[in-house]
Amino acid sequence: MTTTELRTAVPYREVRDAGGRVYRVGETDIDIMGRKRKWMVILPWVGMMGISSAEYAFASAEDTLHTAHSWSSLHIFWMLGVWVFFQAAVAFPTGRLRESGRLPARWAMMFGAFGTLLGYLSLAFAPHVVVAYIGFGMFSGTGAGMVYATCVNMVGKWYPERKGGKTGFVNGGFAYGSVPFVFLFTGYMDLTNFRWVLVGAGLLLAATVAAAGCFFQDPPKNWWPAAVDPLRPPSDPRARRALRMNPPAVRQYTPKEAWQTGRVALMWFCLLCTSGVNIFGIAFQVDIGEEAGFAGGVVATAMSLKAVVNGTGRGVIGWLSDRYGRKRCLIFVCVVLGLAQYGILWAADIGNLPMFLIFSSISGFGGGAIFPMFAAMTADYFGENNNASNYGLVYSSKLVSGLLGSGMGSVVVSHWGHTGAFTLAGSISLFAGFIALFLSQPGRPRAKNITPNPQPLGEEMA
Template identity: 55%
Template sequence: MTDLAPDGTPGDSLNYREITDGRGRVYRVGETDRELLGGRSRKLMVYLPWLAMMAIGVSEYAYGSAEDTLSHAHHWAQGDAFWVLSVWVFFQAGIAFPAGWLRERGVLTARRAMFLGAALSLLGFTALSHLGGVLAVICGFGVIGGIGSGLVYATCINMVGKWFPERRGARTGFVNGGFAYGALPFIFLFNYAFDTGDFHEVLDLIGVYVLIVVAGCAWFFKDPPKNWWPPDIDPPHYGGNASSAASPVKNPPAARQFTPGEAVRSGMLPLIWVTVVLTAGVSVFGISFQVDFAREVGFGPLVAASSMGLMSVVNGVGRTAVGWLSDLWGRKSTLVFVIVALGLAQFGVIWAGDIHSEGLFLAFAFLSGFGGGAFYPLFAALTPDYFGENHNATTYGLVYSGKLVSGLFGGGLGSMVVTAWGYDGAYALAGGISMVAAGFALLLHPPGSTRIRDVTPDPRPISRETT
């Protein structure tokens, strides 16, 4: 058995032992995080992914604020800018599964995935800046930039989950939150200092910024060995303390390590996927149209920018908060609460627009931002809870691929609904879809035999294999 070299591949051996509980789960203990990371704490594998996620968030969460200028600069027809974002979302989400498959087979290390993502993101912003035709921008920013951001996103989320298997909700939420509120400075930049006279320089500099931050973080990225468990914390079923915040009682560990195929055949992964499609579609719709709706009903540019900025901040902070909360309440209960809040926010936006209340509009933008981002870390943490950690890069890639479908109806098809039914009809449909998603979330449960009584300390003998 081996440690990891600096590039994430096997290196020098370390002493450890594998503990097998009464239900067949294996925990590799003995190696500290500092031994595996060359003297550094595993906290670094929270802060570095967080910084990288803040850098790439500009591609999605600030794009809505740049749409008008881009349309005028490139002479696009109405709706073209929305399709660019839809294609970006499609490829940003779609790359997660093949990237996870390549990572788990050792073809693509975490560091190489990040370097590649940084370079492709730069190319995406360069295309958005210098290619005027909508098809060219779709290929450059939508496809190439989307793949780049997706590589960074998927690698960061899986990284933190592997290094913190005992309490992944709070850490995953914190890292995931950076993807949203990292875009805040650029939202105001695009609303106040971005026009047809300077858009080339602004977009080029943003691309360089993303390259530097992501590549700098990537240099230190390393995966832990499979089944790794921190040696100073008792694994579940092995003297666990049910009263602790990190207790598995609310979030029982997976019954076993499911392969991606087994996860699909269990029926739970397809149900999770459908729930992601519906919920993420509503979220993408809000990101794409909130600024335009604010302008449509007569709110000034400050309110429009502030509503999107508020959505971005609350979206990110909400991800952190619900990650921590789900460790206490349970992943499923927190998820249902978040999706219902997202649906109510869509109806609230209609009400605020109808009565022309800027205060209510900002309040429901707050609620929409919270619900529209908080579900992502919940699904990211729930996936290894249900199916185990060993194949999580691939399994979560399948789950997250639901966003590629939602990007199409949340952005491009959303613009068609707005044209046909108006903003009120589109927002009402989005609210209804969110409530349907909440109903699907109520049906989720861990596959296999995992129950609350299974997560108390197991009295049966525990086998240890020292290597």
């Protein structure tokens, strides 16, 4: 990666479209930061990989942590719920601080790296479970939330004309990075080495996050790529189709204005349902697999497949949403995620390992694909300038879904068994798909509400 030192300011101009939205044009990515904007896809992707193992591989370490520290399984599942709670809780305040300029992207990544390291150290050396709740649940979750909010919103700012595929790719890092740690925690870590395995993992992942964050930089407010005219259809067929299927926001909404449209509440509820189902699957897929009699190594393979497809699904659905529209793809993902829960339950009931692996992978696809859809849709609906804060509002639903999916999920399993719990999870996801039918871009009239001019151009002159 090369950096070019700029000696003079590059002229730019601001233009307005028919709806009054302002675009800052004339500056290229190299003019602004001295390197191609593709690095603002690659580096956030690396940063996301550095925080993923805490959520996606944590359940794989349950047995070792339970034996080593004498923590109950209920404590461990609630600990994951607390981690998810704080990861979501900081999304909105991080966005506000970032957009006000008081928290540069690089500093947010450094804080995230420190929290990641502190979380693994607490799992290794906590003298009491309360210390683990604080170190892993609170500090690691907070650090991960700062990294997540920074990385996801960074790519949308640099690719305002074609954000779906890029956002999905970056979001995929949140799952890919956990794959080696699933095998590490299930196949290598034991009572003799668990402390050093956790410390080594924490040091490696913290260094990864910090190194990626060193090169982060935001574009100016209202920035638009110099090669894409915001007032005319772009020449690039990919960008042209993406803008046609997902037109940019009619203006830049503040968080208060975005909330008043009513769309944020709908998106919040949809994400609450789907992310809760996703976290439930992460937490209890190992349990239902072991209950079905599948070997521990096979269950680890299923979790790894789930993580790989989870990450791949985020990139694929982002690309598809550029071609077919975010709303259509979101509804499709909700249905897939819901049906996959029924499939996992059916495969476990009959003891069919191949089908269990297939439905686990499908569940991973659905559970991962929901996040880039909401991230890109938030920018499409409310603009890029306040996207970190606006997406923070939507993403805050994970405050509740993490506790419901992991902590309350364990309560449901204990009372209704896996049959009742997985059936309920599938039904919740299907209901979220129904709610998504009511989403629409604020400020833009629907085609069916547009009436033709009773006097077409020219008739009044006849």
